[in-house]
Amino acid sequence: MRNIKIAGYGTYIPENFVKFGNQIRHRVVKEDNITQIDMAVEAINKALEDAKLEIEDIDCIVSTSAVCAQLIPCTAALIHEKIAKGTNIPAMDINTTCTSFISALDIMSYLIEAGRYKRVLIVASEKASIGLNKNQKESYELFADGACAIIFEKSNDKKKGVIYSLQQTWSEGAHSTEIRGGGTLKPSMIFDQEHVSDYLFDMKGKEVLLLAARKLPKFFKTLFKESGLGISDIDMVIPHQASRALELIMKKLGIPKEKYIDIVQDYGNMVSVSVPFTFCKALEAGKVKEGDTIILTGTAAGLTANAVILKI
Amino acid sequence: MRNIKIAGYGTYIPENFVKFGNQIRHRVVKEDNITQIDMAVEAINKALEDAKLEIEDIDCIVSTSAVCAQLIPCTAALIHEKIAKGTNIPAMDINTTCTSFISALDIMSYLIEAGRYKRVLIVASEKASIGLNKNQKESYELFADGACAIIFEKSNDKKKGVIYSLQQTWSEGAHSTEIRGGGTLKPSMIFDQEHVSDYLFDMKGKEVLLLAARKLPKFFKTLFKESGLGISDIDMVIPHQASRALELIMKKLGIPKEKYIDIVQDYGNMVSVSVPFTFCKALEAGKVKEGDTIILTGTAAGLTANAVILKI
Numbered sequence: 230m231r232n233i234k235i236a237g238y239g240t241y242i243p244e245n246f247v248k249f250g251n252q253i254r255h256r257v258v259k260e261d262n263i264t265q266i267d268m269a270v271e272a273i274n275k276a277l278e279d280a281k282l283e284i285e286d287i288d289c290i291v292s293t294s295a296v297c298a299q300l301i302p303c304t305a306a307l308i309h310e311k312i313a314k315g316t317n318i319p320a321m322d323i324n325t326t327c328t329s330f331i332s333a334l335d336i337m338s339y340l341i342e343a344g345r346y347k348r349v350l351i352v353a354s355e356k357a358s359i360g361l362n363k364n365q366k367e368s369y370e371l372f373a374d375g376a377c378a379i380i381f382e383k384s385n386d387k388k389k390g391v392i393y394s395l396q397q398t399w400s401e402g403a404h405s406t407e408i409r410g411g412g413t414l415k416p417s418m419i420f421d422q423e424h425v426s427d428y429l430f431d432m433k434g435k436e437v438l439l440l441a442a443r444k445l446p447k448f449f450k451t452l453f454k455e456s457g458l459g460i461s462d463i464d465m466v467i468p469h470q471a472s473r474a475l476e477l478i479m480k481k482l483g484i485p486k487e488k489y490i491d492i493v494q495d496y497g498n499m500v501s502v503s504v505p506f507t508f509c510k511a512l513e514a515g516k517v518k519e520g521d522t523i524i525l526t527g528t529a530a531g532l533t534a535n536a537v538i539l540k541i
Numbered sequence: 542m543r544n545i546k547i548a549g550y551g552t553y554i555p556e557n558f559v560k561f562g563n564q565i566r567h568r569v570v571k572e573d574n575i576t577q578i579d580m581a582v583e584a585i586n587k588a589l590e591d592a593k594l595e596i597e598d599i600d601c602i603v604s605t606s607a608v609c610a611q612l613i614p615c616t617a618a619l620i621h622e623k624i625a626k627g628t629n630i631p632a633m634d635i636n637t638t639c640t641s642f643i644s645a646l647d648i649m650s651y652l653i654e655a656g657r658y659k660r661v662l663i664v665a666s667e668k669a670s671i672g673l674n675k676n677q678k679e680s681y682e683l684f685a686d687g688a689c690a691i692i693f694e695k696s697n698d699k700k701k702g703v704i705y706s707l708q709q710t711w712s713e714g715a716h717s718t719e720i721r722g723g724g725t726l727k728p729s730m731i732f733d734q735e736h737v738s739d740y741l742f743d744m745k746g747k748e749v750l751l752l753a754a755r756k757l758p759k760f761f762k763t764l765f766k767e768s769g770l771g772i773s774d775i776d777m778v779i780p781h782q783a784s785r786a787l788e789l790i791m792k793k794l795g796i797p798k799e800k801y802i803d804i805v806q807d808y809g810n811m812v813s814v815s816v817p818f819t820f821c822k823a824l825e826a827g828k829v830k831e832g833d834t835i836i837l838t839g840t841a842a843g844l845t846a847n848a849v850i851l852k853i
Contacts, residue, residue: 265726300724302842303607314715317711319845323636359725360725398602398632401627404622407611409611412608418741420730420732530614530618532618533631533633
């Protein structure tokens, strides 16, 4: 057990939304010119307010966006500039794509437990809408923009914290979800409109679903075996809002409907924002509360699976 | 003290090089089509061979490249595909730009110490040459390509490991070193040749140098004060090979010439590869050896400073 607790949290979603049938997707309007960094700052300011803390009370800033704001420097440094300029607070990016927030929480819980940092701000912010491909209906109608920040701190209550965590990567799925361009493999400088799809989000939904369905049962078996817990010990599962197939996956894992949160209809897939955002929405709505044991979990491009069992 | 030791290491640099006066820069030739991922794989295979280990012996793969290979998935997943497909080994990116390797070592030493992972492979790989701006002589003549992988594992020798580590970020320098385009702020899709410099490396060398010179003395004072060590306790400083001004900075920090490694002339600045590469070259040349206390340190775009004091 690594004793941490939530000091505060904040979320941000653009006011603007589009509808695909009954599916609502909040997305930045081009004219508003709200950046990925702006959204992160909004969420962080709410989190600080919620925690009644100043930025100087934070010992480390971790950005977990799947897609960077600039190629250099890391996104955390650009966020730092807006909220922590003039301080010495270390800033870094941790990236496992959609589950980056879980990875960061997992990792940082060790550093908080060891006393390296007392208080860590983890922020996810994604402007997915700019990278969507209109010709790929499935992903085009799925993704949404937003940000979420949660401040974690050392807990003196020895019952609170990370009980167990697990990450596995199955690179059979490395190309099932990708944006091929923009980095060193297909740099921006060779961009041409004819190959625009190389620079847009490309998800082979069925491939991802099949690989996840094949790998996740064993992943969860390991998670429960190693943690010594079973689904009956868990009050709520907070899954990545990967797609409308969430119900299917949860069913396959034997997680009953009342034990997980599904807000895909209202918010879509917000990439690395989904997990913390869904968690915060559940806290706000009282669907999870102090003393509960929850699992933050999901699969990400890679394909990577993450899970953190947290007593809040 | 977090007890870790080196199990093995490997480096890779392209055979091809260019010369600017007496300055040698190894860079991938376009025709060779060697990717950032290829270079990482070369370095990892050498590290595994050096350690007499198989990939299955590795518990976590961390990629520390400053610039990603694709926007999605993370670079570590793409490396995983080439060396670990079919395994469950978790893969993730940790990014503080040029000092990412030090950040990853710093962080992962906590996870190794806590028993989460027994053995972690950290790999840095950069193809800086593709992003250089011919009109910016200073950076154009400075950067080079390459990769380096080091495997760290739990040490039973309680004298070996990370003695102390420190990171600070000073975002006054957030725009002193950048590649503005390629991410969400200036996406590839709006690329045009007229604004090509937005998609290339841009370093305001003097700005960086002035900020580093202003901030680093206090950073090192904190490092020594908190660790209880002084420069007389350190056998060798392995600095990021940031530029030819390295000597100037070391002098300002009171680190005598015989106590740091400067290979800028032969290898230039290899972004996140420089620190581990310089370390490995020093190990190979016997300039650092078992029992030595060393500091891995540097400044990165952000501006971020990192230091790990390691007894090897």
